[in-house]
Amino acid sequence: MKKLILYTALLGLPLLSQAQAPAPAPAQQQPIALMNGIAHLGNGQVIQNSAILIRDGKIENVVDATNARLALDGYEVISVEGQHVYPGFILPYTNLGLREVDAVRSTIDDAEVGDFNPNVRSLIAYNTDSEVIPTVRTNGILMAQVAPRGGLISGSSSVVALDAWNWEDAVVQEDDGLWMNWPSIYRRTGWWAEPGPIEKNKNYDKQKADIESFLGSAVAYSQGGKPKETNLKLEAMKGLFDGSKRLYITANYAKEIVEAVKTAQKYGVKNIVVVEAEDALYVQDFLKENNIPVLVANLHRLPDRPEDDVDLPYKLPALLQKAGITVGLLYDDLKSSRNLPFFAGTAAAYGVEREEALKMITSNTAKILGVDDRAGTLEKGKRAILFVSQGDALDMRTNNVSMAFIDGRKLNLTSRHIELYEKFKNKYEAQPGQ
C-alpha cells in the first residue's frame, strides 16, 4: 500500500511543481468597448461592424458601430476589427474539474457509488485549479455545466464560469438540475473486444420499476409538508416537481427516450431534457409534441448501424432542428472537449445555418440549462462572458482566440500547453543554427 501511495505521489509531483493554471483575472475596473468586430450574437444575428460595451461585468450594449454615435470617454477601447466576437461557448454535461487523469483513480470525482444519489452535488467537488480548464478556454469555451454521472440518478449539476478562485466564485447557476441515466433496454453480451449480439437487458424492467418507485416516493415526500424525518435523497428531488430544477435524462435508443420521458412526466417532472439521444431522430415527433429539448452527444462519432448514412451523426442536429426541436451540443470526452466549437462547425457543414449552429453551443444551451437570462448571447444586460477570435471560431482552421472575458474580466489565456510550447520553442530558437 505504501508503495502504491509513494508511486502515485512521485508521478503527481511534476504535475504540481510545474505550470499552474493561471490566476483568475481581477474584477473589471473600467468599462470596455470592443470596437468594429464581427459580432455573432448567439441569437442568430450578426453585426458586421459592432460595438460591444461592457460595464461592471455586464454587457452594457451591443450596437452596429457603423451608424451609432458612441460616447466612449472613460472606456478602454479595444479594436477587434476583422475579428469575430462570440458569446462564451457553453460545455454542458461535462466532468471538467471533476476528473483529471483517466488512468489515475485518485483524480476522479465524477461518479458516486449506488443507484440513487440525487443529493450528491458536483459543484462542491469542482476543482477550479484543474489544468484542463485553461485549455478549453483558448477555444472559446467559457462556461460549463459540471455534471455527475453513474448510477440511475447521479446527482445534481451546476453551471459555472471558467475563471474562478474556487467553486463558490465560479457559480452561474447552482444545482440547475438532476441527472438520470435511463437504463438500457438492450444489453451487450460478450465483452468489449469480442462483443456478442446485443440482447434485451433482463434487468430493464426491474431498473425501470426502481426508478418509478423512487420517483413515486419523491412525489409523495414533496407533497407531504414538513416530513418527520428528513430524507436527503428525496429532499433533493423536490425541485423537479415545482420546476425549479431540470431533469436531464441520458437515453440513446428510441424506445428508451420515449420511456424515459413518459416516466418522468407520469410523476410530474416539469422540465425534462433528453441527453445523448443518438436515436432521437426516430422519435422526433414525440420530442416535438412534448416540447423536450435535446443535448445531442458527440457529433464526431461513428454511425450506430452499418447501414446508417455515413454522415448521420454529423447531420443529426440539422434533422432535429428541422423537426422543431431545441438542440444543444455536448462533448462527452474530457480529453477532447475543447473541440466542442467544431461540433457546431460540423452541424453547420451538414445542414444547419451557421448562426443557428452557433446557437447550439450558446443560447440554445443556455436556454436548456435555464441560464438564458444571464448568459448565452451578446445582449444588453447579460453577463459579459464573451471572446474574440481572429477567424471563424467554429472551424479549427480559423479558430484563434485572441481575448476572452468573463464578467468583463479579461482572462489570462495561457495554459500548460502554451507554456510548454513557449519553453521548447525558446529552447530551439536559442540553439545555434536556428
Place this chain on the structure above:
Amino acid sequence: MKRILLPLLAAAALLLQPALAQENFPVNGVSDNRPQRYAFTHATVVQDYQTRIEDATLLIENGKVVAVGKNVTIPPGTTVHDLKGRWIYPGLVELDASYGLPPVEEKPRASRADGPQMETNTPGAYAWNEAIKAEYSAVSDFNAKDSEAKALRDLGFSTVLTHRHDGIARGTGALVTLADDKSHNVIINPRASAHLSFDKGSSRQDYPGSLMGAIALLRQIYLDSRWYTSQQEKPFVDRSLTAFNEQQRLPQIFEVKDMLSVLRADKIGDEFGQQYIIRGAGDEYQRLDAIKATGARLIIPLNFQPAYDVSDPLDEMNVSLADMKHWEMAPYNPMLLQQKGIEFALTTDGLKEKKDFWTNLRKAVKYGLDKQTAIKALTHTPAQLLGAGNKVGALRGGMLANFIITSGDVLEDDATIYENWIGGKRYELKAMPAQELAGMYRLDLGGNTYNIEISGPADKVKFRLMESDTTGHDMNALVGENLINLTFSPAPKDTSRTQLVRLSGWWDGRNWKGLGRNEQGQEMPFTLSYTGPAKERKQADKKPAAALPKPGEIPQPFLAYGQVKPLEAKRYLIKGATVWTNEAEGIMQNADVLVEDGKIRQIGTNLSAAGAEVIDGAGKHLTSGIIDEHSHIAIQGGVNEASQSVTAEVRIGDVINSEDINIYRQLAGGVTAAQLLHGSANPIGGQSGLIKLRWGKAPEEMKIQGADGYIKFALGENVKQANWGPHYTERFPQTRMGVEQVMVDAFTRAKAYEQAWKDYNGLSRRAKANATAPRKDLELEALLQILNGERFITSHSYVQSEINMLMKVAEDFGFTINTFTHILEGYKVADKMAKHGVGASTFADWWLYKMEVQEAIPYNAALMHNQGVVTAINSDDAEMARRLNQEAAKTVKYGGMTEEDAWKMVTLNPAKLLHLDGSMGSIKAGKDADLVLWNDNPLAIYAKPLKTMIDGVIYYDLERDEQMRRELQQERARLILKMQEEKKNGGDTKPVAVKQQKVWHCEDLSGLNHVHHSEHEAH
C-alpha cells in the same frame, strides 16, 4: 460385364469377411453366429451419387455389400425384403462430429484477478503451448455409445469422423460407424484425419490472445516439428511435435468460423505444402471467387437462421442488412458453391436442432442445389476426402453394408427414411408399411371409371380423384396392410351433389377390391388397379411458387454499401480545380489533372483527352488521398497479441477484414491508404498490414503490393501494464528500465540467431549433412529483418526519456527507427529525432487520459516539423480517421503551420514515413491516381469529399452514395416484407439482436477468448 463380375465380387467379399463377433473375445454361453445374408429386391438403388438402378436388388452378407444390380442371383438361405417402390441410398457420412468422445472440459475463463497464464498447464512432455494438442488421438478416447449414435443414425448417417474440437492443433480423428456395437467393431479407421483450427479452445494460456497470434503459432509449429523431426538425437522430447509431424500425411481438416478465415487457412496450407479440407461456416457464397481460388474442398453446415421478428420497426432497425441478407442467402450457399464448381461435403454440425437437417437440406435443394450434388456431398465426397471411398459412400461389392431405405426420393419433402442399415444391421427409424402405393390407379365402380392418384410415402399416402392430368380433388382414405376404406364425392364441383361414394375393400396381392356404395347407397363391387407411375404428372404439378426462388444480390463486401458490380478504373479528366499538388507547384488554381490506367498522367491547364470522362472541378479542391499512418480498422480477431513482451512473429496482414464498414466510412472522409498496426500492449508487437481502401476487394487484394515491411514497437505505460490493474505485475517489463532491456535482449538474440545460421550455411557440404540446421524462428526472423534494414519500426511512444532510449538502442545496433507514433513528447527531443532521422506520426490534440500524456501539447506537430522531423497526423481511431483533414487543420491553429505544410501531414508525410511517396502522397505525373475531390478547402471543417479515387477507381462518390442509401432502404424493405411473410406462413422467427461493430484501438488487448483489458479505453 456386371454379371460376370458379380460372382467374383461376391466371392471376394466372402473371403474378406471378418468374424462378426470379435473372435478373440470369450463367449459366455454357446456360439450364436446367425446367417447374416439379406437381399433387398425391386428397389430403386442409388448405388452411388451418379448411378441409380431401378428395380434392382441389393445383396448383403455379414455386414458387407455382396452385389447390387438388376440381375443379382439370390443364393438360397437369404432373407429377402421386397422393396418395391422404395429407394436405397448409401449410408450418409458425417465429417464433423465428436461422437463417442468425452466432452471438452470447459475451464472457467480467466478473470483479471487471475493474472496471466504464461505457460501451458498440460502436464507431461507436450508442446509449450496449451493450444497445441497434436498428440491427442480420438481413437484413444473413443467409446461407442448408442445413445449418442442414435441422434445421427436417425437422420440416416452410418459413418462419422469423430474428433475432439479443442485447440489449434487438435490431433487425429477416427472414422467410425454408428452401429450399436463394441468400440472395437465400429472403428473403420483409427487415424483417419488430422484437425486444425484458429481457436485455442480450452487453453487459458495467454498466448495466443488473437487470431493473428493463433496463425503465427501454427506457422511456428510447422517449422518446429520439421526441425525437431530432422534431428537424429533430439535435444529434448516433445510428443506434440512428434505427433504433429506424423500427422502430415493424413487428410488435414481445418475448422474456421467465417469465410475470410477459409482464405486464411488455405494460405497457411500453401506455405507448408498442405491442401486443407476446410470446415466452413455456411457463408462462403459471400466470397465465392476467392474461395474457389483456394482449390480447397469444403465441409459445409446447413445452419440456416430463422427470420428476424421485424414487426416492431424500432427494434427491426437494429438488425443489420448483412444479417438480413444472410438469412435470405444462406440456403443458396450449397447451390452457389456447386455452381462455382467447388466440391463440398455437408455436415449436420452447426445445426441448433439436428432434426432440422433434412428440412434444411431439402430447402437447399429447392433453392437450386442439384439433388445429385446433395447426395454426393453426403456420401461420395466425405468418403473420398478421407480416402474411405472403398468402404463407404457407395454400394458396391466389398463395401460396408451401410444404407438407408426410404419411401422414395429422399430429397422430396414428404419422403420418409424407414430404416438405416449399418454394417448389415438394421435400425428401424419408422415402421415400414408393407408396400408403397404411390402411382396412378383406375377405379371401376358399377360401370363408372375414375382416375385416382396415390402419392406420398406409404406411411402418409394421399388419394386424389383426378379431373385431368394435373388437377384433382382430395379423397378420404384409410389404408392398412390388408384393408382399405375410401370415401369421396364423385362430382366434387357440383355442390348440389353432397352424397358421398363409400368403399371398403381388401388387398388381393395385385389390386384393391371390395364392396362399395354409390351416392344413392346402392351396393356395388369395385376394383382399384394400378395403371402406372405418377411421376410424369408430378413435374407439371409444381406450383409456380415452388419454382426456384431467385437469390438476392451478393454485394462485396457483404454489408451495407457493398458493391454488387465491381468498380472499374476509368480515364478521367478533372478540369478547373484548385489542385493541392504537394509538389513544387504548390496549390495550383484552375488546373486540370488527367488520370489514366490508374495513374496520374498529366497535370496542367486546358488539358484535353479524347474519350476521358470529364469531372468538373470548378470551385472544388483536388488533393491526393489521405494516408492514415496509424489505423486499426479492417482487422479481425484482435489488434493486440498482448500475451508476450515480444510477438514480432504475428502479422496484421494475416487478419485483414475486408468486410469492415469503416473502410467505406473512411473513403467518405477521403482516406485512401492506411497502415494497419498491431496494438501497443507489448514492447515488440506485430507486423503491420499496409492497405489501400479498395472497398469490395478481398483482403489480399487490399494489400499494397511491394510495400516495405513494418512492425509495431511500443514503450511506456501500456507495455509495462501500468493501467491493467493490480493483477498484471508479472510480465517483464514492469518499468521503462525493463523495456529497454527487452529491446536490447531481442536484438541480441536476433544477432546470435543470424550468426548461428551463418555458421551453419558456412559449413562444407559434408559437415552440413551431419549438422542440424538451426531452428527457424519467425520472431527472430522478423527482428533480424529490422537489423538488416528490411523491416521498419513504428514505435508507440510518449515521454522523452523513452524516445531517446529507443533511438540509442537502435544506434547501438546500427539501424534507424523509422517512425515514432503518438510521440506526444516528441517536441521535447525534436532536435535529437531529426538527428537520428526518425519521423513522427502524432495526434493533433490528444492528452490527459493517463500520466504519460500529461505534458502532451497540441503544438507538438508544429514543433517537430520545425526541427526538420517528417511529421504526420494519424488517427488510431476509426472515427477520427474520417476527419483527418480537420486534424491536420489543427496544426494551423496550434503552431502556425502553413496550410500547404498542414495538408502534407496527412498525405505526403505519412507516405514518406511508409516509404510510399514514390507512388503516393502527392499529385504528380506517374503516381497512383489516389485522389480526393473536395467541395471546399480540405482543411476547412465545411469540406466534404465529393469523390474518393484509388488507382483510378472511384470508390466513393457522394452522389452514388445517396443513390445507394435509397437502394439500401428498398433492399431492407424487400427483406422485411419477406420476413413478415415467413412469419405469417408459420416460419420461425427470432428476436432482434443489435449488430455491434468492434472498433479497435491500439490498446485493445485481446481478440480471442480472453478477458484482460483496460478499464478505460485509453490510447
